[in-house]
Amino acid sequence: MTQIADNDWELFESLYRDPAVISLCFDEPSAFEIKEKFESRLPMWSKTSENWLCLTMTVRETGEKIGITGFQLIDGVANVGYLILPQYHGLGFGTESLKALINWASNEQAITEFSAVVTEGNVGSEKVLVKCGFFLKTVVPNAYEIGGKLYADHIYCIENIVT
Structure with missing residues (x-):
């Protein structure tokens, strides 16, 4: 995994436009919103950054970039x-990349708390989180709207990881 760069625009845009990727995450953003999100993730990240640490996932054998992962640090908690x-859904790449991200953040950045918000019905993402040691902390009913329908937010966390 490497921090996102200018030449990753095509991957980033396709991830934010593909209905199979975003259907259980959010409504498709406008072209302007996607570009704004992309540009906000380009600055070099440090533990004092307010921007997301955004990393591209790459298949070792082929060098193909297949997704993004990362976190935004808010009050010491990595979301x-x-x-x-x-x-590439269902092939273990999400789990592998999230475990590596948590390991790096814990060992190199001394981050001990992680959270994730998953939209109700996104079973694949929930399975990834559980495999990585997260637990369901709370459910917020009717918290998020996608395609005119309200969904609950499932809030997962890992707390007190020893670095």
Whole structure:
């Protein structure tokens, strides 16, 4: 995994436009919103950054970039997220990348708390989180609207990781 760069625009845009990727995450953003999100993730990240640490996932054998993962640090808690191209869903890349991200953040950045918000019905993402040691902390009913329908937010966390 490497921090996102200018030449990752095509991957980033496709992840934010593909219905199979975003259907259980959010409504498709406008072109302006996607570009704004992308540009906000380009500055070099440090532990004092307010921007997301956004890393591209790359298949070792082929060098193909298949998704993004990362987190935004808010009050010492890393709020994680990931998007993967649909042809790579269910193959373990989300779990592998999230475990590596948590390991790096814990060992190199002394981050001990992680959270994730998953939209109700996004079973694949929930399975990834559980495999990585997260537990369901709370459910917020009718918290998020996608396609005119309200969904609950499932809030997961890992606390007190020893570094």
